Structures are given as C-alpha cells and as structure tokens.
Amino acid sequence: MDLSIGEVARRSGLSVHALRFYEREGLFANPVRRLSNGRRVYHEEDLEWLAICLRLRSSGMSVAMIRGYIDLVRAGTGNERERLELLRRHQDDVAAQIRDLQVTLEVMREKVRVYEEHVARGEADRLWNPSHPDGGRDSAEVIRVCEAASS
Amino acid sequence: MDLSIGEVARRSGLSVHALRFYEREGLFANPVRRLSNGRRVYHEEDLEWLAICLRLRSSGMSVAMIRGYIDLVRAGTGNERERLELLRRHQDDVAAQIRDLQVTLEVMREKVRVYEEHVARGEADRLWNPSHPDGGRDSAEVIRVCEAASS
DNA sequence: GTAGGTCCTAGAGTCCTGTCTAGATCAACT
DNA sequence: AGTTGATCTAGACAGGACTCTAGGACCTAC
Numbered sequence: 001m002d003l004s005i006g007e008v009a010r011r012s013g014l015s016v017h018a019l020r021f022y023e024r025e026g027l028f029a030n031p032v033r034r035l036s037n038g039r040r041v042y043h044e045e046d047l048e049w050l051a052i053c054l055r056l057r058s059s060g061m062s063v064a065m066i067r068g069y070i071d072l073v074r075a076g077t078g079n080e081r082e083r084l085e086l087l088r089r090h091q092d093d094v095a096a097q098i099r100d101l102q103v104t105l106e107v108m109r110e111k112v113r114v115y116e117e118h119v120a121r122g123e124a125d126r127l128w129n130p131s132h133p134d135g136g137r138d139s140a141e142v143i144r145v146c147e148a149a150s151s
Numbered sequence: 152m153d154l155s156i157g158e159v160a161r162r163s164g165l166s167v168h169a170l171r172f173y174e175r176e177g178l179f180a181n182p183v184r185r186l187s188n189g190r191r192v193y194h195e196e197d198l199e200w201l202a203i204c205l206r207l208r209s210s211g212m213s214v215a216m217i218r219g220y221i222d223l224v225r226a227g228t229g230n231e232r233e234r235l236e237l238l239r240r241h242q243d244d245v246a247a248q249i250r251d252l253q254v255t256l257e258v259m260r261e262k263v264r265v266y267e268e269h270v271a272r273g274e275a276d277r278l279w280n281p282s283h284p285d286g287g288r289d290s291a292e293v294i295r296v297c298e299a300a301s302s
Numbered sequence: 303g304t305a306g307g308t309c310c311t312a313g314a315g316t317c318c319t320g321t322c323t324a325g326a327t328c329a330a331c332t
Numbered sequence: 333a334g335t336t337g338a339t340c341t342a343g344a345c346a347g348g349a350c351t352c353t354a355g356g357a358c359c360t361a362c
Binding site (some may be wrong): 166168169176184187188190208213214215 | 320329
C-alpha cells in the first residue's frame with residue numbers, strides 16, 4: 001500500500017521534482033512520512049488529494065492559494081466558514097472563466113468560419129485561374145476580416 | 152483619430168509597458184507608426200486587434216503562438232490553410248479547456264455543498280452545546296470529506 | 303564488488319510574461 | 333525660465349512554477 005515518489009509521479013502525472021516542490025510549498029495536508037532511510041512514503045489518499053490539487057491548479061488556483069486552503073485545514077476545526085468562503089470564491093472564479101472562454105470560443109468559431117470561406121474561395125480562384133493572381137487581396141484585408149469576426 | 156500609447160493603454164487595459172513589450176515581441180500585424188519625434192501612433196484597428204489579442208492570451212495562447220500567427224499574416228497570401236490550422240487548433244484547445252473547467256466546476260460545487268452541510272451541522276452542534284467540543288471531528292476527516300467530493 | 307536504478311538535499315537555472323528604472327526628449331503651462 | 337507630464341530606449345528586475353544539477357546514499361542483481 002506504500003508508494004514511492006517515483007510511483008506517485010508516474011500515477012499522478014507530476015514529476016518527482018514537482019512532488020518535492022509541492023511538499024516544500026506545503027501543499028500536502030498530512031506531512032509526507034519517511035522510511036528510516038529518508039525516502040518518502042505516499043499512500044492512495046495522497047494521490048486522491050493530488051488529483052484535486054491538479055484540478056485546482058489547472059483551473060487557475062495558484063500554489064499559494066492552495067497552501068492557504070491547506071493551512072486552514074491543518075489548523076483544525078473552527079475555520080470551516082473560511083474554507084467554504086475560499087472554495088466558493090474559486091467556484092465563482094471557475095464559472096467566470098468558463099463564461100469568458102465560451103465567448104472566446106464563439107469568436108474562434110467565427111474566425112475559423114471566415115477563414116474556411118476564404119480558403120474555399122482561394123481554391124475556387126485557383127481552379128478558375130491556375131496562376132492564382134493576387135488581385136488586390138492582401139494581408140491587410142485578411143486582418144480586417146479577422147477583426148470583423150470579433151465584433 | 153490618432154491615439155497615443157497612453158490612450159491605447161487606458162482603452163485596452165494593457166499598461167504602456169505591456170504595449171511596448173507586445174510590439175517588441177512582434178504582436179502587431181501592421182508595425183506601429185511613429186510621429187516625427189519618435190512617439191507611437193495607434194489607430195482604432197490596433198485597439199480592435201488588441202482586443203482579439205487579449206482574448207487569445209486569456210484563453211491560453213502564448214505570446215509566441217500569437218506571433219506565429221501574425222508572422223503568417225505578415226507573410227501575405229498563400230498560407231491561409233496554415234492560419235486556419237492554427238486557429239482550429241486553438242479553437243479545439245479552448246473547447247477542451249471549457250470541458251475541463253466544467254468538470255472542475257462540478258467538483259467545486261460538490262465540495263462547497265459538503266462544506267455547507269458541515270458548517271450547518273457545526274452551527275447546529277454549537278446551538279446544542281455552546282462549548283462546541285471537538286468530539287473526534289478532526290481535520291483528517293474533513294480532508295477525507297473533500298476527497299470524497301472528487302470521486 | 304561493481305553497475306544500475308531510485309532516492310535524498312540544497313540550491314541554481316529556466317521560461318514566460320510582464321514591470322520597472324534611469325536617463326533623455328519634447329510640448330505645454332505658470 | 334522652470335515645472336509638469338507624457339513619451340522614448342535599453343536593459344535590469346520580478347514572480348510564479350517548475351526543472352535540473354551536483355554530490356551522495358542505498359539497494360538489488362550480476
């Protein structure tokens with residue numbers, strides 16, 4: 001049931017360096033135990049916590065903020081409202097990120113649509129006229145087309 | 152119609168430092184023009200492009216990738232397929248980010264729900280017994296509760 | 303007993319994205 | 333004339349999150 005740092009690295013996707021770094025930064029709730037020879041010993045629950053940790057990180061919570069949360073947990077009972085506050089703030093933050101990305105996704109879809117048309121038109125031009133003259137179509141126009149997609 | 156760097160900073164939300172930095176990094180499609188005294192002159196279309204730029208940045212496209220795109224644009228017609236490829240990749244990337252954040256949001260909601268219950272229970276305990284004894288409820292349990300929310 | 307693989311620590315290095323500083327120029331008020 | 337405020341350049345500095353290095357220990361297998 002004991003896991004070595006290499007094992008945890010393999011299963012969590014973090015590097016052993018990152019695991020030691022996270023430990024130094026105080027991101028483990030229960031301090032990592034050691035064998036008599038100094039080697040770290042992890043358990044399944046550490047992997048579970050790491051999975052959450054990675055989710056928090058990938059959703060934009062900084063290492064410092066995660067430590068803030070863990071510090072509260074370590075402080076024991078009595079600060080649950082604070083933890084809840086922190087979690088709620090991050091929840092709101094994630095929701096805001098999603099909204100923003102959805103707008104961006106629409107912008108990207110529109111830009112891609114415009115470019116697809118442009119490329120299709122280019123292909124058509126080429127079919128008609130294999131020497132594909134530039135005919136006044138320059139990069140400035142394309143940029144304008146791109147910008148139009150954002151409005 | 153001409154805009155100073157300060158004006159653009161104010162309206163774009165970027166700092167003047169960042170604007171000069173973006174220029175050095177080649178993020179402007181049409182090179183920024185100068186007055187005879189060396190000061191930069193911007194126009195509305197620069198602001199429009201900056202708005203897109205900020206969207207690309209905030210959706211995780213690196214400065215280097217944006218430059219890659221702009222380099223294609225500057226190279227003129229003929230590489231539209233490449234640009235389209237690049238835009239599509241980012242579109243997919245944004246879609247993936249949204250999916251991931253939606254999972255995270257669910258996890259957060261669950262954690263918040265569990266904590267709300269926990270806090271409510273704590274309040275109830277306190278009502279029953281104002282000296283709020285710890286009664287075996289320690290931080291380890293809370294962590295386990297948190298982790299449970301992620302499975 | 304020695305080669306290979308995993309691990310340890312402390313601390314240096316890297317990459318990205320800005321941000322800030324110093325010293326100079328220029329235009330506009332007072 | 334002097335002060336203020338915006339701008340310029342080149343380059344130093346910063347912060348976040350790793351990533352890597354050096355030098356050493358330890359275990360296993362051949």
